[in-house]
Amino acid sequence: MDSYLQGSSSLSQLTIRALEDCRFLADLSFEYLSNTYATTNQSNNVLPTSQAEDFETFLSAVLTNQQTCLDGLDTIASDQRVKNDLSSSLSDDIKLHSVTLALFKEGWVPENKIRTSWPQNGRHLNFKNGRLPLKMSNKVRAIYDSARHHGKKLLQTVTNEDNVVVSDIVIVSQDGSGNFTTINNAIAAAPNNTVASDGYFFIFITKGVYQEYVSIPKNKKYLMMVGEGINQTIITGNHNENTKQLQ
Known part of the structure; x- marks a missing residue:
């Protein structure tokens, strides 16, 4: 090559x-x-x-x-x-x-390992009743609540052990009301080489059609991107005509 x-x-x-x-x-x-x-x-x-x-x-x-x-x-x-x-x-x-x-x-895989679906606890994301349980500070929660438009609520505050820790949040909005206007710029702002105990860097993408080829460098770990829903947040890549919808 x-x-x-x-x-x-x-x-x-x-x-x-x-x-x-x-x-x-x-x-x-x-x-x-x-x-x-x-x-x-x-x-x-x-x-x-x-x-x-x-x-x-x-x-x-x-x-x-x-x-x-x-x-x-x-x-x-x-x-x-x-x-x-x-x-x-x-x-x-x-x-x-x-x-x-x-x-x-x-x-090399243990004989008793049976994996028919994503595990319901541990490090994998776990939706409950259509919502994603996240653990975040009051400051981060306030930023998310202020950016979220009316519609289906995907996130909830939980206190059990099966939650997903969020360390920080940034908002992507094409009208300039957020921290960034492009998804790639938000990804670039994420910290490098984080570990699981640090929690997720949460990127909330408001509704709109984002015409960019999203690329996540391998040193950007534990990122979470959430959009406003089907037919609301749409990402189109530059390398082909495929269109992806972020739910």
């Missing part, structure tokens, strides 16, 4: 964007594989359930990244040589990492 990008003067813009996406996804996949290998290479025992779940997610993400790259290359019509060269290698990689994931699940 790097060699093609270095000689990109002869490539179409669609091909260049597809290759840039593939390179970004490949960097993520390399990190996921390195983390998994480093841990399993130093262990002779079955991994703890939480760690096994994380690594299973990493290996699944590698497959998703490769398939996403392959799908992007399939849209290339003007540079068939690039498409053909990389598609063959990616197809082989997908087969290899499918086997890797299967072997990992067989050899």
Whole structure:
């Protein structure tokens, strides 16, 4: 991918964007594989359930990244040589990492681990009766309440142990009434390399059509983005014609 990008003067813009996406996804996949290998290479025992779940997610993400790259290359019509060269290698990689994931699940995941749905407690987000229970300070709660328009209430204050801690909040609003007018600027303002105990950096996005390609750097961890609802907060990307709605 790097060699093609270095000689990109002869490539179409669609091909260049597809290759840039593939390179970004490949960097993520390399990190996921390195983390998994480093841990399993130093262990002779079955991994703890939480760690096994994380690594299973990493290996699944590698497959998703490769398939996403392959799908992007399939849209290339003007540079068939690039498409053909990389598609063959990616197809082989997908087969290899499918086997890797299967072997990992067989050899490293606890036998009694049954995962049919997202767990109802722990670190995963847990909607209750259509609402997301968040634990936040009075200051953060006041900011959220002042920004939320009329409509379905997604959040509630709870005092039990199954809540999600919010450390800070920013508002994205196209009319300038919030902290930022674009989602990417709000993401850039989030702290780097936070840990679970710090809580989530909460980005509330008011209604509107946001024409931007949202990208979350890997050092921006524990972000939560919530919009005003279906057909209210709409995000459109620049790399294709797909439209996503944030609920």
